[in-house]
Amino acid sequence: MTLLERPRTGTRRWLARTALALLVTTATTLGLAAPALAATGTVQAAGGLNVRSGPGTGYSVVGSVADGASVSIACQTTGDWVNGNWGATNIWDRLSSGGYVSDGFVYTGSNGQVAPSCSNSRADNAVAWYEARLGSTAYEGYCEMAAENAYGRTGIYASAMADWNDAVARGTAHRGDLNAPRGALVFWNISAPYGHVGISRGDGTFVATSVNGRIGSAWLPYYANYLGWSWPNF
Structure with a gap:
């Protein structure tokens, strides 16, 4: 990913958050059930993204995910701060397939938490x-x-x-x-x-x-x- 691509991705995240907020507000106003936040994302890391045994860069590398791959996020927790594609974040995603990746390189439609907290990390x-x-x-x-x-x-x-x-x-x-x-x-x-x-x-x-x-x-x-x-x- 080039630096020129990052602002456009950040804009997509902002638009996604805005659309989601409007959808939740509309559903609440109409008395409908608010939609569940998606626990999926797309890896955006040139050369692929390391999967680690824990939520930090000091944990051992246990695998990798290719750039552009779709991932399923079982839960999220906090760990080392990482300078990702959209600024610094300490959110780490625990993948359903096992291991942790920095949320800073996973496009989920939000800069915040989109999956349940990892209560058994x-x-x-x-x-x-x-x-x-x-x-x-x-x-x-x-x-x-x-x-x-x-x-x-x-x-x-x-x-x-x-x-x-x-x-x-x-x-x-x-x-x-x-x-x-x-x-x-x-x-x-x-x-x-x-x-x-x-x-x-x-x-x-x-x-x-x-x-x-x-x-x-x-x-x-x-x-x-x-x-x-x-x-x-x-």
Whole structure:
């Protein structure tokens, strides 16, 4: 897609939103049922669009969708901000076929949400994994294993520091940022040389091992030598 094409697409989105708003208003005025918002879209990304395992550019690529392909959107959630075809957006579409794509490259007829919220996202599941184990000492000394297990994986990194250093190398590390989104991994340079890792709840708190000697929750940064956050690469 060329830059010259983007304003025309943006205009189509504006016209679509306006038409939809008029249709909803008319239906409501006449006492008719308002039409349901479509949960479909068309990919508009030259070279295709990466499908990722979670709602962020730090998640692993699990596939791709061709430019011009029609996609079915099961639900939508928020994640990394991406500069898409119509400006910056943090909306991510979970495809019915599996995986997430940035809504900034999917034409849906609206710049906002067009599908139900993802109430059972990977991030929610990962946080819930910890919350189901609050008070447990089973993972003491194995913080990286706990974080990976929370996402249904194991044996990816040898330690939290290895995970963090890889995030730095991949350019996905948000150094010193305390505003970690829900589901993001949060890191500390403690317990040398292993480090420490937990998962953000998205409200300024996190869940991790070794909170008073057990799995618990606390406000960031809590420990010394806070490094920052990154989306998991698993």
